[in-house]
Amino acid sequence: MKMSFRWYGKDDPVKISYIRQIPNMYSIVTAIYDVPVGEQWSMESILQLKKEVEDAGLKFDVIESVPVHEDIKLGLPSRQKYIDNYKENIRNLAKAGVKVICYNFMPVFDWTRTQLDKVLEDGSTALVYYKEQLEKMDPLTGELSLPGWDSSYTKEQLADIFDKYAKVDEEALWSNLEYFLKEIIPVAEECDVRMAIHPDDPPYPIFGLPRIITTEKNLDRFLKLVDSEYNGLTFCTGSLGSAHFNDIVRMVDKYSAMGRIHFMHIRNVKLLEDGSFEESAHYSPCGSMDIVEIVKALHKNNYQGYVRPDHGRMIWGETGKPGYGLYDRALGAMYLTGIWETLEKAKN
Numbered sequence: 464m465k466m467s468f469r470w471y472g473k474d475d476p477v478k479i480s481y482i483r484q485i486p487n488m489y490s491i492v493t494a495i496y497d498v499p500v501g502e503q504w505s506m507e508s509i510l511q512l513k514k515e516v517e518d519a520g521l522k523f524d525v526i527e528s529v530p531v532h533e534d535i536k537l538g539l540p541s542r543q544k545y546i547d548n549y550k551e552n553i554r555n556l557a558k559a560g561v562k563v564i565c566y567n568f569m570p571v572f573d574w575t576r577t578q579l580d581k582v583l584e585d586g587s588t589a590l591v592y593y594k595e596q597l598e599k600m601d602p603l604t605g606e607l608s609l610p611g612w613d614s615s616y617t618k619e620q621l622a623d624i625f626d627k628y629a630k631v632d633e634e635a636l637w638s639n640l641e642y643f644l645k646e647i648i649p650v651a652e653e654c655d656v657r658m659a660i661h662p663d664d665p666p667y668p669i670f671g672l673p674r675i676i677t678t679e680k681n682l683d684r685f686l687k688l689v690d691s692e693y694n695g696l697t698f699c700t701g702s703l704g705s706a707h708f709n710d711i712v713r714m715v716d717k718y719s720a721m722g723r724i725h726f727m728h729i730r731n732v733k734l735l736e737d738g739s740f741e742e743s744a745h746y747s748p749c750g751s752m753d754i755v756e757i758v759k760a761l762h763k764n765n766y767q768g769y770v771r772p773d774h775g776r777m778i779w780g781e782t783g784k785p786g787y788g789l790y791d792r793a794l795g796a797m798y799l800t801g802i803w804e805t806l807e808k809a810k811n
């Protein structure tokens with residue numbers, strides 16, 4: 464298990480020099496943020512980012528994410544140029560030594576929450592998703608103020624894109640994903656870069672848009688689309704665990720035994736009865752995930768891939784990017800490291 468930490472580059476309020484001070488920290492997880500989705504990242508900007516990471520004494524091994532252009536998900540004729548750009552990004556990142564690329568295939572909306580600063584009992588704040596609140600939101604009224612939604616679409620553009628998705632049901636989305644994988648996985652194999660899809664968060668359709676990277680059955684189907692080690696998973700315990708139907712420990716065990724997990728996002732969520740959820744501290748009793756059993760499954764299967772503590776709460780008065788403060792994620796990293804060390808010692 465290689466410990467890593469997400470860092471948003473120079474504009475991140477969390478300094479990379481602070482991340483280095485977390486014991487057992489190995490690699491940074493980052494991306495180029497100032498290039499529009501679908502375009503190529505220049506070699507110069509990749510090498511500049513690599514230098515910043517390595518100057519801080521950390522590895523530049525994992526990219527999260529290289530985003531997939533909407534035309535690829537929609538299967539439009541214009542997708543080919545974006546797929547060609549994607550391949551070029553894989554090649555250039557490989558030249559810079561990158562080992563794993565995380566991406567997702569969620570239509571229009573990335574991760575979705577209804578509030579980013581819900582005050583928990585202990586006074587910390589966390590990201591939450593309350594079904595009741597979500598049901599009241601309508602992206603097409605133009606008044607969508609979805610937390611985490613970057614609102615880069617105008618009302619008209621959003622209506623247009625929803626219109627295009629009206630013709631894309633789950634099966635069409637599967638077929639567009641398969642087309643994309645059959646194009647890019649051979650390049651990933653050539654370059655020795657492991658592709659790792661991030662599951663949909665939450666793992667079911669929202670706003671009438673299809674979502675397919677959601678359940679064990681669908682992950683099985685995904686891995687068979689291109690049956691290569693290079694076609695793998697970012698297993699996010701919080702995303703897949705935000706629904707009652709996923710048995711997370713069993714799935715981590717199964718896919719890590721198959722060698723198809725290349726990147727783990729480990730975080731806890733407290734699932735509520737109606738399917739709503741609140742993000743919680745990593746420590747198992749704080750939420751619905753059994754983090755010890757998750758790490759045990761990885762350890763049993765001799766997991767060599769990357770792990771990062773995923774979203775944390777805001778604690779100790781910290782302000783910054785919701786979910787991505789330093790303190791609670793650092794606590795999470797140490798908790799995971801402690802479990803791993805205990806398991807290692809118990810072997811001998």
Ligand SMILES: [Mn+2]
Pocket residue numbers: 661699701702728773
């Ligand atoms: Mn995640």
